[in-house]
Amino acid sequence: MHKQRVIELTLLLLAIAITSATAAIAALDDQSEIGWIALPYIAGLALLWFASHLALRRRMPTANGLLLPVAALLQGLGFAFVLRIDSGATTKHLIWSIVATGAFLSVVIGVRSLKVVRRAGKLLGILGAIAVLLPPIFHTSSSYFIPSGFRIQSVYVDLQKIGIFCLIIFFADWLASYRLRNTAEHFGEVDRIEGDPSRFAPLIGGWLITSFLLIFNFDTGSAFIVCSVFLAMWWVAVGRAVDLLGYLIAVALSTLVAVTTVPEMHTRFQTWLNPGTNAEWGDSITRSSFALAGGGLTGTGPGGGSGNWVPDVVDNLIFVPLAEEL
Incomplete structure (x- = not known):
């Protein structure tokens, strides 16, 4: 096996560990509704990542071994936060992950040159x-x-x-x-x-x-x-x-x-300069500012933030819980 694929596989295992640990730490919060139901979703993501790894090992053995693990880690962290803030969206997240992985595999396997x-x-x-x-x-x-x-x-x-x-x-x-x-x-x-x-x-x-x-x-x-x-x-x-x-x-x-x-x-x-002047967006910006300030420089840790207190947090303001807790 090429050295790049060894690096990729090692980092993918690390991404799985970080994703699982993030979800587990968030589940320890008293107000968290995360349970064992998270395991099938994490296992599903891991299978998608390993399928992508096997495709790259077979079709592009010398490709850069950092790109897939970085994408997997970002996807895993995003899933962990979606699981905590809006657990009802986890199935949709997994479905779109399957679609995206299918498109990736189609390109890797289907494109000969x-x-x-x-x-x-x-x-x-x-x-x-x-x-x-x-x-x-x-x-x-x-x-x-x-x-x-x-x-x-x-x-x-x-x-x-x-x-x-x-x-x-x-x-x-x-x-x-x-x-x-x-x-x-x-x-x-x-x-x-x-x-x-x-x-x-x-x-x-x-x-x-x-x-x-x-x-x-x-x-x-x-x-x-x-x-x-x-x-x-x-x-x-x-x-x-x-x-x-x-x-x-x-x-x-x-x-x-x-x-x-x-x-x-x-x-x-x-x-953005004066949130109080806009009734439509001002509340979201003000709450986001308080949440980011509460996280400080080191973050509150997974599950310790107040992301669900911010309106539209699972869409346009998804960066708020990430910045607050990490």
């Missing part, structure tokens, strides 16, 4: 741009509701989120060429990239998508995700701090424009 993925990169970029850009362009409602998805029975499919996912894959494919070029630079096979203005094209693309989400879609969450993921990928691929600084300055200017010229963004910014 990375060339297939690279050929699909441009198509995914176009589809992603259409899914992200069209809803704000065609929306005409005076209530600023943006029809960005559709519902299939109880499942809501958000096309813009799928579009963002496609754009991330497109940018990853785009930046992979710069990663390969950096390796060639290191061995002196090509000239350094500083003199090539094409290196700014991915930065400009990422900045435009982030700015569009802020100014025209008022979606700070999606804009933050795109910005963060793009920053991480750019740093891994290119690693030039000066370029990243320019990108961050451009995003900051776009944020300033959105806050000063877009009424919805201005309202949100003012609400």
Whole structure:
């Protein structure tokens, strides 16, 4: 077995232990409703992780051994907190985990060569741009509701989120060429990239998508995700701090424009500064601030927080119990 797979298997076992320990510690709380029913769910997640590990061992034995354990740990911690705060959502969480793992296995087993993925990169970029850009362009409602998805029975499919996912894959494919070029630079096979203005094209693309989400879609969450993921990928691929600084300055200017010229963004910014002025969002922000302050620098520990005291904690404010307790 390749060394990367040994590392991956070891870290997956550690992720299972941390997930189980987090759920067990939370169950010790007097007000906790967590019981032995949590064990089948944790076992189900473990089976999904090991299925992914076996697929990687067979199809991609030299792949990085850190990525799957990191994803598993984040998924496990998220499950432990969902189990404590809203135990009724655990089944839904496991179902979506099965769907996601099925998609992952389909790609790992079904894609015979990375060339297939690279050929699909441009198509995914176009589809992603259409899914992200069209809803704000065609929306005409005076209530600023943006029809960005559709519902299939109880499942809501958000096309813009799928579009963002496609754009991330497109940018990853785009930046992979710069990663390969950096390796060639290191061995002196090509000239350094500083003199090539094409290196700014991915930065400009990422900045435009982030700015569009802020100014025209008022979606700070999606804009933050795109910005963060793009920053991480750019740093891994290119690693030039000066370029990243320019990108961050451009995003900051776009944020300033959105806050000063877009009424919805201005309202949100003012609400963050003074929660008492907004009856709709102010209570959630105030309670979140108290919860985060109560956690201090070291956290209260799993089960010791007041996450269920914060409205909308299992959706937009899921970071509050994580930050408070961990």
